[in-house]
Amino acid sequence: MHYFSQLFHYDHPWSHVVIGMWHKYPNPHCSHVVTIDVVDRSVDPQTGVIRTERILGCKQKAPIWIVKLFGGSEDAFVREISFVDPRTQNATISSVNLSLSQFATCYETIRYSPTNDGRTAFTQTAEIQSRMALWRGAADRLEGWLVQRFEQNAQLGKVGFTDVLRSMWESKEGHMHAC
Template sequence: MHFFSQNFDYEHPWAHVIIGMWHKYPNQYCSHVVSVDVVDRSVDPETGIIRTERILGCKQKAPAWIVRLFGGSEDAFVREISFVDPATQNATITSVNLSLSQFATCFERIRYSPNTLQPNQTFFKQTAEVEARMTLWRTAADGLERWLVQRFEQNAHLGKVGFTDVLRRLWEEREQLQLQAAH
């Protein structure tokens, strides 16, 4: 198993980041995400926690040898489940690949929470565990896991850049609406 992890702060309050979370796709930096379908959404009447399950459709440019070896296509699907708790101002997202999961799995966890030291910033923590399911060929499995983590890291960087752009646009729209309302 191989791992990926990153932490940083978004320069926006938690509520703004959570609104942005629902507008993350599509964006020009994450063009590999081509569809987002909400499968289920519910609100716990006692806690107010919002649970959302989505399926993300992706176009992955996998090397031809991987497609030949494992079959499939460049179409890939990811199951994402999020919990947003307005009372504690915590949001957690887990996701796992549905496509080619018999060969490898990527389990991702994301958490958004207010930065307690900087009131208008939101702390972001992301981890991923990648595991190839090729026990007979440990060397090949290790190489595949390293490649998948490298690919995940590239997409995570694009995700950060894209989400930052989405947040900037939402913030500008918010400020413009406030100006219009003031006049």
């Protein structure tokens, strides 16, 4: 099992980041995410918590040894469930791969929470585990490749989301100040 985590601060208030998270894709830095389908969205009338379930369709260029060993294609799907709590100002996104999950799973959790200085803390963790206990050598190679790919996509996601937030809010804030 491999773990990944990162902490980052976006220079935008929590409300802007949460609105922006619905506009993260498509963006040129994360071109591997090609479709986003909302499966379900609801608001809890007691708490005001917004729950959204989405399926993300991705195109990933897998190494030849993975395709030969496991079959499959470049198409991959991820199930994502988010909870946005406007009262506590916390947003949590949990995701898991649906494709090739019989061979390996990637459980990811993202949290957005406000900081005291008006920015937003972004915490991302992932647990990547091969499910091929009988083939330890192949399992280690698969986990290694998945962690490397996850880290690359996480960095691209951070850069892409920063650009999305900048395009959504910084130009608008500049126009507001000019008026």
